[in-house]
Amino acid sequence: MSQLKIFNTLHREKQPFVPIEEGKVGLYVCGMTVYDYCHIGHARVMVVFDVVARYFKYLGYEVKYVRNITDIDDKIIARAAEAGEDFTDLTKRFIDEMHQDEASLNVLHPNEEPLATNSIDSIISMIETLIDKGNAYAGPNGDVYYSVESFDNYGQLSGRKLDDMNAGERVEVDENKRNPFDFVLWKSAKPGEPFWPSPWGNGRPGWHIECSAMATCCLGNHFDIHGGGMDLQFPHHENEIAQSEAATGETFVNTWMHNGFVRIDDEKMSKSLGNFFTVREVLKKYRGEEIRFFVLSSHYRSPLNYSDESLNEARSALERLYTALRGVTPIANEVKSDYVERFEAAMNDDFNSAKAISVLFECANEINKLKADNPELAAKTTSDLLVMAEPLGLLYQNPDEFLQSTTGSDEAISNDDIKAKISLRLEAKADRNWGLADQIRDELKEQGVIVEDKGQETTWRRE
RNA sequence: GGCUGAGUGGCAGAGUGGUUAUGCAGCGGCCUGCAAAGCCGUGUACAGCGGUUCGAUUCCGCUCUCAGCCUCCA
Numbered sequence: 001m002s003q004l005k006i007f008n009t010l011h012r013e014k015q016p017f018v019p020i021e022e023g024k025v026g027l028y029v030c031g032m033t034v035y036d037y038c039h040i041g042h043a044r045v046m047v048v049f050d051v052v053a054r055y056f057k058y059l060g061y062e063v064k065y066v067r068n069i070t071d072i073d074d075k076i077i078a079r080a081a082e083a084g085e086d087f088t089d090l091t092k093r094f095i096d097e098m099h100q101d102e103a104s105l106n107v108l109h110p111n112e113e114p115l116a117t118n119s120i121d122s123i124i125s126m127i128e129t130l131i132d133k134g135n136a137y138a139g140p141n142g143d144v145y146y147s148v149e150s151f152d153n154y155g156q157l158s159g160r161k162l163d164d165m166n167a168g169e170r171v172e173v174d175e176n177k178r179n180p181f182d183f184v185l186w187k188s189a190k191p192g193e194p195f196w197p198s199p200w201g202n203g204r205p206g207w208h209i210e211c212s213a214m215a216t217c218c219l220g221n222h223f224d225i226h227g228g229g230m231d232l233q234f235p236h237h238e239n240e241i242a243q244s245e246a247a248t249g250e251t252f253v254n255t256w257m258h259n260g261f262v263r264i265d266d267e268k269m270s271k272s273l274g275n276f277f278t279v280r281e282v283l284k285k286y287r288g289e290e291i292r293f294f295v296l297s298s299h300y301r302s303p304l305n306y307s308d309e310s311l312n313e314a315r316s317a318l319e320r321l322y323t324a325l326r327g328v329t330p331i332a333n334e335v336k337s338d339y340v341e342r343f344e345a346a347m348n349d350d351f352n353s354a355k356a357i358s359v360l361f362e363c364a365n366e367i368n369k370l371k372a373d374n375p376e377l378a379a380k381t382t383s384d385l386l387v388m389a390e391p392l393g394l395l396y397q398n399p400d401e402f403l404q405s406t407t408g409s410d411e412a413i414s415n416d417d418i419k420a421k422i423s424l425r426l427e428a429k430a431d432r433n434w435g436l437a438d439q440i441r442d443e444l445k446e447q448g449v450i451v452e453d454k455g456q457e458t459t460w461r462r463e
Numbered sequence: 464g465g466c467u468g469a470g471u472g473g474c475a476g477a478g479u480g481g482u483u484a485u486g487c488a489g490c491g492g493c494c495u496g497c498a499a500a501g502c503c504g505u506g507u508a509c510a511g512c513g514g515u516u517c518g519a520u521u522c523c524g525c526u527c528u529c530a531g532c533c534u535c536c537a
Contacts, residue, residue: 012467029537030537031537032537033535033536033537038537039537041536041537042537043537044537045537046537048537073535074535075535158466158467158532158533159466159467160465160466160467160532160533161465161466163465164464164465164466164533165465165466165533165534166464166465166533174534180534181533181534182534183534184534207534207535208534228537229536229537230467230468230531230532230537231531231532231535231536231537232536232537233467233531233532234466234532234533234534235532235533235534236534236536239534258537259537260468260531261530261531261537262537263530266529266530267530268530268531268536269537270535270536270537271535271536272535272536273536297475297476297486298475298476298477299476299477301468302468302469302476303468303469303530303531305475307475309474309475309487310475312487313474313475313486313487314486316486316487317485317486317487320486320487320500323500323501324501326500346477352477352478354476354477354485355476355477355478355484355485357477357485357486358476358477358484358485358486359485360485361485361486362484362485365501365502368500368501368502369501369502371501372501372502429496432496434496434497437496437497438496438497438498441497441498441499445499450499450500451498451499452498452499452500453495453496453497453498453499453500454499454500459499459500461499461500
């Protein structure tokens with residue numbers, strides 16, 4: 001079998017994955033800042049790394065998957081102030097919402113989900129270490145900063161040099177910093193802001209330090225894979241490396257993985273541009289599995305353009321796969337089929353889900369051909385299809401349930417009414433009253449129900 | 464200005480130094496009372512210009528276009 005290769009942002013090439021400890025993998029992903037609903041970009045991160053975790057399990061690894069929650073930061077404070085509520089009420093609410101979205105997308109829960117506010121002690125102790133080692137300093141305003149010049153390899157991940165960067169390009173240079181690219185480790189509290197006591201006074205952690213603290217706490221000073229969206233490469237992940245490696249003296253992470261953006265009209269979907277769709281908005285029109293298929297239909301590092309057409313295609317594609325599964329009871333296949341081999345080869349090539357999915361379609365085609373002539377082989381091939389779908393988190397529903405479920409919140413004809421009409425139509429057919437039979441079929445079609453005759457049986461599905 | 468990445472058939476989207484991606488849509492056929500689903504067949508795609516090569520969409524160079532990052536961001 002081919003070996004798993006992963007594109008490592010740190011080296012800008014695909015590299016064979018070698019775990020630090022045999023048979024185990026530690027995975028840390030930067031999760032949500034919980035001040036609003038998840039949008040499709042967040043859904044992509046969740047789904048992509050869910051597949052990474054699932055596929056490692058499929059390969060037999062023991063996976064420890066950690067995805068943090070940032071539950072204290074400037075935006076959270078601002079939103080809570082706007083709403084006139086305690087920031088913890090706000091974050092608790094959006095954590096619950098996030099978990100609902102996660103479930104809708106069939107994303108398995110990470111093994112650990114640490115909160116920044118539960119990690120204050122380890123954050124403070126890491127900052128103390130950085131000050132002791134000369135990598136951090138308290139500014140005249142009481143904030144504590146990391147000194148980028150104190151870390152020789154600063155810029156290794158994002159491939160940039162301090163000299164090449166334009167300080168003050170977008171944000172005014174802060175006079176409290178020794179170097180404009182120094183970043184905050186500890187931010188002193190203004191009146192009315194939430195705070196924790198620290199050796200530098202009351203305040204809260206900066207954005208980057210929490211991830212260094214949580215990652216090393218949960219997975220150790222040196223672990224296998226760290227992931228997140230492309231935009232976190234710089235400065236967030238660059239700063240995480242600088243903090244963690246300066247504090248521990250060890251290599252922080254072996255493999256860095258970054259997923260591409262979701263776009264709308266060829267522009268990045270983001271909160272700041274305001275061009276985002278939330279997961280729950282899209283769920284009004286499309287099933288969670290359709291969103292999931294859409295995300296996995298292109299490679300995780302490529303841009304992914306969001307549109308109704310794309311979601312409609314995902315729907316058609318899933319209908320085809322579920323139609324193949326319909327009416328077959330899978331029987332475990334004792335030999336590893338050529339399909340599964342090719343599926344693994346695709347996934348081993350930097351989690352190429354798009355290519356892997358093409359194998360699912362070929363497998364579905366084979367099932368359709370075998371159904372009539374060779375039920376036993378059809379059943380085994382069906383099992384193959386489900387074996388491949390599992391690490392992708394797809395095809396987890398009963399085919400009829402999927403095909404007959406409603407796709408949105410619109411008012412739809414009930415299953416009972418559909419069945420009643422189909423009974424009438426079967427009587428008409430028995431009388432060879434084709435006019436009436438076709439009329440009933442047309443009526444159902446208008447209500448989004450497709451009727452299909454198979455010999456004496458009639459099945460139905462929703463469009 | 465610095466640094467990334469990308470440009471594939473009607474659309475989406477993989478991939479490869481010479482041979483079918485895959486899905487949707489289209490066209491023809493089989494099946495069907497008719498459909499639907501399914502099956503079979505069907506498309507001289509690889510931004511442009513040079514170079515390397517027996518041969519390049521695939522490697523190299525240049526040009527053009529697009530997107531992203533350069534302390535909000537998944």
